[in-house]
Amino acid sequence: MIKVEIDYQGKSIQSLKVKGHANSGPFGKDMVCAATTIMLTGAANALEDDAENFDVELEEGYASFTPKGPISEHDKVVLETLILQLKTLEVSPATKGTLTIKERK
Numbered sequence: 525m526i527k528v529e530i531d532y533q534g535k536s537i538q539s540l541k542v543k544g545h546a547n548s549g550p551f552g553k554d555m556v557c558a559a560t561t562i563m564l565t566g567a568a569n570a571l572e573d574d575a576e577n578f579d580v581e582l583e584e585g586y587a588s589f590t591p592k593g594p595i596s597e598h599d600k601v602v603l604e605t606l607i608l609q610l611k612t613l614e615v616s617p618a619t620k621g622t623l624t625i626k627e628r629k
Contacts, residue, residue: 526560526623528610536595537603542587542610546622556622559613567606572598 526546531538542564546556564587568580577599579590589603607625614623 525621526556528614528623528625530607530625530627532627532629537589537591537600539591540589540603540607543585545585546619548619548622556613556619559619560610560623563606563609563613567602570602572596 526542526544529539529541529543531540542560546554546560548554548556564582567589568574568582568587571578571580573596574580577592577595579588579592581588589606591599595603610623610625613619614625
């Protein structure tokens with residue numbers, strides 16, 4: 525199962541971590557893992573201030589986005605869009621039970 529953990533301080537995202545594998549298909553053909561990877565990579569590529577304002581890790585079975593300080597409105601929208609995409613994957617009937625999201629506010 526893919527586990528997503530999102531920590532907030534007030535309305536600001538303090539960290540977003542994704543761990544695990546969906547195990548919804550054979551290695552290399554797991555569509556849930558592929559979709560999650562695409563979402564995470566797209567978000568990392570869309571950040572405009574990634575090197576200066578974020579610690580970003582993308583590895584097999586693990587990803588994290590940690591702002592180093594205040595983030596731009598653009599990057600806030602990128603992270604909010606990523607979270608919405610992950611939530612959509614979580615509740616989709618076709619992928620139910622392969623991804624969980626825990627938000628701590």
